[in-house]
Amino acid sequence: MIEQTSLSIHDQENNSNSGVRKSQPELTYDARSFYLNGERIFLNSATIHYFRMPKEDWRDVLMKAKLAGMNCIDTYFAWNVHEPEEGQWSFEGDNDCGAFLDLCAELGMWVIARPGPFICAEWDFGGFPYWLGTKDGVKFRENNETYLHYVHLYFDQIIPIIRKRQLSAGGTVILVQVENEYGYLMDDEAASAHMNTLRDGILERGIDVPLITCVGGAEGTIEGANFWSGADEHYAKLRAKQPDTPKIVTEFWTGWFEHWGGPSAIQKTASLLDRRIMEILRAGYTGISYYMFYGGTNFGGYGGRTLGSSDIFMITSYDYDAPLSEYGRVTPKYAVTKNLSYFVRAFASVLMESENIADEQIQVRHPIGISVRGRQAGQEKVWFVESHKDERETVNITLEEGRTLPVSIHPGQIVPVLDRVLIADQVYLTAGALITGNEEINGELTLFVTADRGQRSVIELELGAKQASDAGDLILKDSTVQVLVEQDATRNAYRFDLFHFQEPGMMRIEANGTSIRFVILDRDTMNRTWRVESSDRQNLRYAIGFDDVDVTASGQVKGMIADPDRTIMLLGDWQDGEQTRTGREFCIQEVETQPESISAADKDRPSVLANAVAPMVPVAPVLSGIPDYSRVTLTAQQRSASGQPMDFSEYGQDFGYLLYECDFDSAENGTTNLILPNIQDTARIMVNGTQQALVRQVGAAAVPIQVFQGQNTLQILVQHMGRLNFSPYLGERKGVAGAVFLGGQTQDIRRDWQMETGTVHLNEVNSLPVGMMLRRNFVLGDMDGAVLTGALSKGIRINGTEIPMPAYRDWFAFQTLDLSSYVKPGVVNTLEMPYSQSPLNRLELITYQNEHQLQDWRMAGTDALLPVSWESFDPAERSASYGQPVWYRWRFAQPVTDECHKVNLMIRLTGMSKGTIHVNGHHLGRYWQIGPQEDYKIPVAWLKEENELLIFDEEGRTPERVRLMLDEMSRYPWVMVGK
Structure with missing residues (x-):
């Protein structure tokens, strides 16, 4: 038995002052998972930053996380948002992080709070306020007196907001993180002094829920791992380091950020995401925080700059290619995340109790090109079948006792196979297809069986004896699809051969007295299947067939329908009961409830109602004629x-x-x-x-x-x-x-480096031993100043003297070094540098004369660049550019829409150069027409009946092709589904 450990570190370290704890919800843990009030919990956590969207959008985004099967929200707290100027604190409106935590609680979501003070997040200065850098002697992220003085002032403000909402205070904050990714800077031993200082600062302010860290640890905390791939390696490191703690992925990178002039970051595809999640489950993690689940937007100037080349500056969008898009729309990655979260929820008890099955104990037979690993809890097993083939195939695997199952699998895919998993009293399930539900709905145990359209799947139910004299029995009650049933009397097992159509199917049975229904779906329909649970978790419903779903604050469920001919199925405790209808019937019902949308006479005409889909199609606003402009x-x-x-x-x-x-x-x-x-x-x-x-x-x-x-x-x-x-x-x-x-002068010095065997060019691909010393000569002439900039490696020497690079890390090779005190004018200077990698995108030697310094x-x-007076823009009287900065101003109305649509507004800046965008006084962010971003989000929450758009363009480029647009999903109708 694995011992369960309390996570109240505050009580552990301050036992003499804590007194007797009140009876409050308690979070404990063992080596496998966390427990809440004695019940194991699998943390499905969505990373969502409150500061990257308007407050009005919080509920929709959080609800999308809940609908995707998330039970937890992970958020940073951005110091520079809350203290933009020293001593000027902001916790109102969009910055009301306490209200964000309260909303998470209202929706029944736990919270992982990450107050920093350093947060990274591709956010300006890693969350530090700009003015912190002006303090004399300040050194960041270490036990520097000046730095810690301001960190403690920040903690005095932010920690009480979290403390009041932690588990012991009746809130839903269950974990608090100490610092962030400190292990990328130094190992635990070197980091311990600073990490322990920050840990103590959190504890001293009353935090008594568990403390966690990511990438680097601190005594008395639980460490998690951040990654996209390599789940097994990270798991092994965590287990060796902390064998008695749960293994969680504190940041599972669902996508990646983008920077100006770089390519779109779409390399982490939905199919790869599916595989990576399976790798995480297969390794044995019992907590996943999806970073990001929803990225949002870098409004204002808050987009950061990160490692790599010299000019990796974040674009304004922080879409991150995440499951939920910047506009709050569901994506193929959302479907993957939702489906596998439903699978985890359905079989969390098995996954959390399980241990890895050693290779030598695996008795599963499979064909060449397939590999199998497994996890076991008691007699229950989950096999992870992986394809190394080049095309999709249906392969057979044979389990113990000769039980053979077909498994449909794509190249590189990992499919979970359930093996004798208990789903009801003496009822054991074996399944070669993905099962994405396993709970009682309207008095029936309901399981969703998912496979690709046109594929077959096999499930098997094995019935144990309720009593010694009882063999157990199964009755097939009804089915809306053709089902082939085989019985193996020797094991009292029933094998069901199912076919997956586009139309959802259903099979009802009674097994050992338990009513069970199987809902048979193809993968596309499963993508449109939604588990709708009330915040008190008392009411459970499923909506099948909607492209998107939302739940209002009053509990009303709304669904989006892109294809009115699609079948809609409602299961569970709906106001009007369970039902199966077409999307068109829902749209007709919507029209009938809106008397202004169709005349009374037309309502009696079936032909009109039959073609009705929505009262109207949304229209993007048009910018008002010729803009005003103001030359700067x-x-x-x-x-x-x-x-x-x-x-x-x-x-x-x-x-x-x-x-x-x-x-x-x-x-x-x-x-x-x-x-x-x-x-x-x-x-x-x-x-x-x-x-x-x-x-x-x-x-x-x-x-x-x-x-x-x-x-x-x-x-x-x-x-x-x-x-x-x-x-x-x-x-x-x-x-x-x-x-x-x-x-x-400037010299590109990537070429003509000397080594013992000849010459190497660092702007080309080379395969050299890392650390091999390369050498290059240069002459200053009459110059007495020199700067080396670009992709440098540590160990650079000038004329035999090594130049100190104390903060160097090989993952941040770009650096600028002042060589002036090391070089010698008028003679040959020798530059030596260890080989690290190639090709290099930049390595320049810049030389100058100090006497030619510009003065005064x-x-x-x-403020000096703001518009002073406005003129009327006349395209006929100007060229493509004024050649100087220009402000443009338009007026526009709100998008024309109705209650049946949820619209998103964006602006496309074709023809412009570089600058900033402003709407109604809100700074929407920077723009730069070098890609990859083309469109910029305008939050509908910031719009009024009449709106002002301002664009500052550095070159004064022509604005004729600037236009407002609605996103693609804005045109599809939403209908009321029920409560």
Whole structure:
């Protein structure tokens, strides 16, 4: 027997002060799973961030998670959202995280709270407020006095909100996470001092539910793993490290983020997601947190910047290719997640009690190209059958006692096969198809049998004796499909051969006195099958056939119908009882209940009602005619106190734009280089009012510019593109920081590296031993400053001296190093670097003369770029671009719709360049027409009867093709299903 352990760490560590605990719900655990009040629970958790959507959307998104079989919500808390300026706390409206937790409780969902203070999340600065980086001597994510001072002030605000809603206080917060992914920075021993400090800070503020960590642990906490693949390896590490704790996936990456100029992140397909979930279940995990279940949007300037190349800045959408889209729509991944969550719910007791079956104990026979692993709880088994074949096949596997089952399986797919699993008193199920339900509905034990359309599946029921003299009996009561039944009298077993049509089928039996019905579905119909449970879990219903489902606050169920000829089946405790109808009949009923949608005379005409689908089709609003526009004259008045450019934080601005401006003299007309040794964002370079370049690859840059004899005015317009959210170098200086120089040179030094056996080019694919030292010579000439930027590896030496890189991690190879104090002007310098990988996308040596530093900088912030006066835009009088920043303004009405539709609005910015979008004072985020994002979400919750749209375009590009659109699913009707 595995000992059950209490998770009240606060009580364990503060026993003398805790006194006698009140009778409250209690969370305990053993090596297999968590227990709530003595009952094992499998954590199906949906990661959803309240700060990535309007408050008005919370209920719909959380309900979609519940309908997908999730029983838990996982959320970060973003410090920079709640304290955007020092001491100015915000917990109202969209930032009311307490209300979000309350809504989770109202919907009957447990919560995993992750307060950070570091959260990563592809969120600006990993959740830290920008002003934290201005504090003298601050060092992030370590026991730094300054850092901890502000962390404790943050904990004083956020932890009480969580404490009041934890399990012992009558809420549903069951787990609280300490920090986040600290193991990526250092091992547990090195991390323990800081992790323990944060752990104690949480405990001291009254948290008594379990503490967890992810990727790296802390004493007295439960560690989980973050991954997409490699479930077995992660499980083995966790089990070796913490043999007595449940194994949970704290972040199961359902998709991935996207960055400006990169490809769409759609590599994690729905079929792969299905496989990865099966790998997790097969390994033995009893908790999965789907990161993300719903991604949402990086509104405002909150999209972050992450590891890799110099310019991996998050796009505005955080769709993440997650099961629920940015617009709250279900996807093929949602269907996978829902179906397998239903499977887990149906057989959680077996999965949570089970242990891995050793390979030498497996007695399942199978053909070549198929492998089988299993888990066993008592006499019950679940086999995971995996295909290594090139095409879908129906293969036979033979279990103990010669029981042979056909299994339909796709290449790379893993199919769970139930083997003598107890489903009723002395009734044991063996199934070669996915079973996605196993519970009583309207007094009948109901199981859903799922397979591909046109495929056969076999299930077997074996009846044990209720009494010594009783053989057990089975009666086939009725069936809406043809079923082939075979009886094996020697085992008192009944074998049912089922066929999966597009139309749902049903078979009813009585086995050992238990009424059982099997609902036989093809996979597409299972995707449209919904388990609807009340928040008090007293009423259970199933709706089959709807493309989407929602449950209102009053308990009314609504369903979306894309095909009115599809069969709709309602099972369970519905107001009007169980029924089977077509979608068209539901639509007719909807029309009949809306007298304004159809005349009384037409209601008596069957032909009218027969063709009725919905009262109307939604229409996207049209932008009002010719927009107003306001050209921005770039000018900076405020002089930098240091004479050098200041970064965003020094200037006192969190996001937006900074304009840098200075004058310089040139002896002649021609081209020279502008050297930016420290630039962390995209920048437009203008000389004498004419744009010269757009800097994209940042860190450091050398930019060719055209100058004129005499005085020139240099302007640099920088858009804040997001701070590093995951890096050992958190807290970079945003914008242009420090000295800027004229002249200088840049060299792409990826080629012509020397090694003992010859020359290697690092912009090509090479297979070299990692760590092999490569060498390259260069000459500074009359330059006395040098910067190396790009994909560097640790151990770089200049003229035999190794350059310190204390925070270096091989997963964050990009770095900028100032070599000025190591190089020697006028002679040959030798650069050595250990080989790490190739091809490299960037490795540049930038050199300059310190005496050519530009002085007397002037600056202006976003306020100086706001529109002052408006003109009427005339497309006939202008070219494709004004060549300078421009604001455009439109008016538009709300989308034309009705109660039968749920619309989503987006804006497409064809023809524009780069800038920001604003609706009714809400900052919708950055845009940049280099992909992969093409459309931008406009939350319907932020709309009024008349709305104002503002677009700031850095180049003043033509707006004629800008248009508002509804998403594809907006056109389908929703109907009332019942209560």
